[in-house]
Amino acid sequence: MKIPELSKLFRSRADPTNSMWQSAYTFFFGSTTSGKTVNERTALQTTAVYACVRILAETLASLPLHVYRHTENGKEKAKDSQVYRLLHDEPNPEMTSFVFRETLMSHLLLWGNAYSQIIRDGRGKLVALYPLLPDKMEVDRTATGEIFYEYQSDKGKVVLRKEEVLHILGLGFDGVKGQSPIAMAKNAIGMAIATEEYGAKFFSNGANPGGVLEHPGVVKDPKRVRDSWNAVYQGSSNAHRVAVLEEGMKFTPIGIPPEQAQFIATRKFQINEIARIFRIPPHMIGDLEKSSFSNIEQQSLEFVKYTLDPWVVRWEMALQKSLLTLSEKEEYFIKFNVDGLLRGDYKSRMEGYSVGRQNGWLSANDIRELENLNRIPEELGGDLYLINGNMTKLEDAGAFAKKNGGEEE
Template sequence: MKIPIISKIFRSRADPKNSMWQSAYQFFFGPTSSGKMVNEKTAMQTTTVYACVRILSETIASLPLHTYKRTDRGKEKALDHPIYYLLHDEPNPEMTSFVFRETLIGHLLLWGNAYAQIIRDGRGKVMALYPLMPDKMTVHRSEAGELYYIYNKEGQEHILRNWEVLHIPGLGFDGLVGYSPIAMAKNAIGMAIATEEYGANFFNNGANPGGVLEHPGILKDPERVRKSWNSVYGGSGNAHKVAVLEEGMSFKPIGIPPEQAQFLQTRKFQLNEIARIFRIPPHMIGDLEKSSFSNIEQQSLEFVKYTLSPWLSRWEMAMKKALLSPSEKKDYFIKLNVEGLLRGDYKSRMEGYATGIQNGFLSPNDVRELEDLNTIEHGDVYAVNGNMLKLEDIGAYAKKESDTDKEGGEK
């Protein structure tokens, strides 16, 4: 099929509305084995899902994002490149870089895809980036093999070419479109919703399961008795009130007590189950049962290495692919810096800096920049301890001394 003419509305921006539309993953979302409806909105009402999405979104959004240029000595910040300011400060006049990245990573975690429209001038220079709602976007391929995107805005379809879209796909079947973690794990999330609803109803019923009011005779109006009982003893605010029964009536509770149904254990298991989906250490969402002062630091380092690093690589490569021209890709690259998350305590940092300065791979100004301090004059000197010798020099010196000893002995 031929790609239709692009609508004029996309020459400026898409102006998407945050509303539900037919999702490409509709067959994944829906009822679960627990009977609860799971989609990206109901999932976010679960505290564990909300906490996991918030942790990843805010963490990635807060990392320094720089565009670099390769040099003979390594790299330097490409402050004059057009996309440096867009990515580091303001992708568009309405958003900061933090809000833009937080929004897109939220989309990526809930829908499995993140989209942003790329606004370019007549020369192809990137002028702005605007987030697009993933549930309104579909990806297609033309007969010529070119990918293009159809965005549905208020029932009207608009076509975007591949160079007009920054697309960050998650794990997917075909490598082009990711699938939603929420949809793939809907049964686990549905069970968490069901247990939370059960707990709310349990306390709404006065922290007592349902029961039977027994009357020795025949009641003429059982509905009135039921309403009267619920109005006085229903709700958590009426728990533990003393019941007054007339006419020989008695109350017999029925149902399974929460401790027998392992209600609390089930809720706790679902917490870890959802954290496992997003690969979040339990201590970061408030579960400190198996955490201690000695292992939390290690878990935090593993969070950076095994959880954040794949997401950051996905982001960096997608931005380089979409925002840099073919000629720029060999000289420029985009990097999210995680050094701040890997910093140890003050004592450990100072000991590490001292080792670096003494061995010549750090200068005082390097250390001051790492600590967010102003540089000082003559602080770019790299020095080593004077009593250090190269191994080859040590060998030559030893050989010379040995020869001298032999000559002395012969005499």
């Protein structure tokens, strides 16, 4: 298959559509065992899903993102690079770096894929990055096996070469396209939607279960009796109203009370189930039942190490692969800085800095940069590395005494 000739640079970003239509995940989406339809949009209406997506998207978007240049002594920020400016400040005239990364990360968490069109000028210089909606993107191969992207815009289909698309993949089966976490966990999310809807309807009915109106005789128009009863007594606004029954009529409530159906326990379990899908510590989405002052800090560190770090690596590798040319990859690399999330409290940081300073692997300016303070001028010793005078090499032990007291006989 030959890729059609590309039209002018595409920049339109149409409104999202329901992924149930023209979606690669149609097989996975749809009705669940709970009877609720689950897709990206309905799933996001669940508070636990919304909280998990928001936490990961905002956290990754808030991380410092820099382009570095390899140097003889290690690395330095390549602030003169166009890639640096786009990733650190404004990837396009419409978005800040934070909004751009937050948008792509939310796409990645809901659809399992994040796409952005790479705009370059005639000399191949990077000009801008524009997000593309995952539910309108298809990934395919030519007859020779080359990957290309087909995007359904408001003006028709646009075909893009792989060099023109930044594609960040989630967990998948073929390394070409990620799978939607929402589709894979639709039953768990569907149950959360069902219990939430049950609770809403329960309170909309005045927090009382349904019942049966019993009449000793024959009711000629049962629909009229039922409708007149509901009009007066149904709904939370009509709770605690006094019912007046005529002609020997009785009201018998039926249904399973929420506490007997373990309604509350089910809702709490589904919150943890959704947190498990996204690997979010429960305390970060408001479940503090098993958290305490002694373990929350450790859970937060584990969040960075086991949850956020794999996403960071996915981003870094995808950005380097798509945005840097072959020659640039030898000189530059792209890196997120997660050190700020791993920092302990003030006392712990100061104790750590003290150890590094006294053992000679941190200077005063190293510490001040970590604390976002201004550097001490070099002539005042800001870049000096010091060690305690009582530390020496084993082979030099006793050398000072020999020098001052003469050679041993």
